Amino acid sequence: MTVASAASRLWVLGVDSGGSGLRVALGRAGAGGVPVPHGRVSAREPVRTGSSGIDAGHLLDMLLPAARTLLTAAGAADQPVVAVCVGAAGMATLGDRVRAELPGALAAELGTRGVALAADAVTGYAGALGERPGVVVAAGTGVIALGTDLRAWRRADGWGHLLGDCGGGAWIGRAGLEAALRAHDGREGGSLPLLTRAVESFGPVAGLPGRLYPRADRSAVLASFAPEVARCAAGEAADPVAAGILRAAAGEIAVTAAAVCPPGAGGEVALTGGLFRIGEPLIGPLRAELERRLPHAVVVSAAGDPLDGALRIAAALPHGGPRLPSDPYLLRVAARIDPRSGGQVG
The missing domain is CATH 3.30.420.40 (ATPase, nucleotide binding domain)
Structure with a gap:
């Protein structure tokens, strides 16, 4: 045998x-x-x-x-x-x-x-x-990227929602709620569509800090608002503030991927995790950012x-x-x- x-x-x-x-x-x-x-x-x-x-x-x-x-x-x-x-x-x-x-x-x-x-x-x-060289970006509530040339690992982010996880679900949700509160206050940078979604999701925004800050699952609660940001950013009547948040998130994710990408041409970048299910409002800007920062890499589907x-x-x-x-x-x-x-x- x-x-x-x-x-x-x-x-x-x-x-x-x-x-x-x-x-x-x-x-x-x-x-x-x-x-x-x-x-x-x-x-x-x-x-x-x-x-x-x-x-x-x-x-x-x-x-x-x-x-x-x-x-x-x-x-x-x-x-x-x-x-x-x-x-x-x-x-x-x-x-x-x-x-x-x-x-x-x-x-x-x-x-x-x-x-x-x-x-x-x-x-x-x-x-x-x-067992191929490349980069995998895992994005859900947070974001972490892992890359290898098959000789050593390189890791970027994954530091949690207080110190990092830039571009992840909690990051997007927090930015969306900030824009909602700006609209509530009448400050620049606010979004009335996001304010409406925030009230529908959490109730009157005046009580939001008291409902959010003490929770042990605060990052998950923030991330639960990311799909609402994506909905506001989609379609012909897209909210420019929401769309801007997702473009910024795409930029952060691309920066994280680039930090661990092996040198040379022909590398692969796979995107995994529940965050990418929010679809084109995030995926479109992310593909553009990856092409700009990693022109020799190929974005592939996770096997x-x-x-x-x-x-x-x-x-x-x-x-x-x-x-x-x-x-x-x-x-x-x-x-x-x-x-x-x-x-x-x-």
Whole structure:
């Protein structure tokens, strides 16, 4: 049996842990490290994070039953999962316990011999572009860009709505509400259409600070107004203030992408995340800004999501590991696998 055919018989697992919950995908390590998916499950409960970082015990309590459910459904309840990639929000700064505890626990519970631990931005990159050089911009409530030339990672923004996330949903929503309040006060730069939308969304704007400032989910509340800004910026009767906000957001996102783009021609830029669902009022200016700042890059559609990326990285482990750069915090391969036997080689 060839090495490739032996590896393709091995079960692998991808895990995506974020604020919306935990998702797990099972697959085979296909030829060349391309996964052959066999199923996925999800739980809406997010993994807990405390003073010591991501709660590795809670992560395992959610992951192991999901893995066994998937193995049973695939008729492989008695077979090991030889490789696992866990992508998690906060892995870079809050993942010390996960890095210390998960490899041993997965080996004991699932027979795992290869483990990759990644920041969710890395699994997002792998899902969007695979193992090609380029840039992935993930934009939702916030914005983060990750780029690589396959030798090292470069990251820009992702600093949260108080210090950064420029051009993201919270940034757009805050700018829209500021324009609404300017119109309420009679100051320059105000927008009556945005004021109308703000009242419809939040009630009388005089009480908005008291309703907004104390909330722990303040960034999400701000981001919820971004689609209203886009609606005001769309169509023949587009509000120029709203349209200007989205042009400014596009400029900020393009600056972030340019900061991490590998040098040289032929790079790819993939756009991922829920913010881009607001459509042409943002996408149009963003494409123009990217063409201006990165004339040699090509904007492409993301091939998959972070869970697809985690499964792809896991499937690469029996084939010598992913071609993506290792990094102590962004992508750490805890062990590699001998594809002839499924055994650990270090």
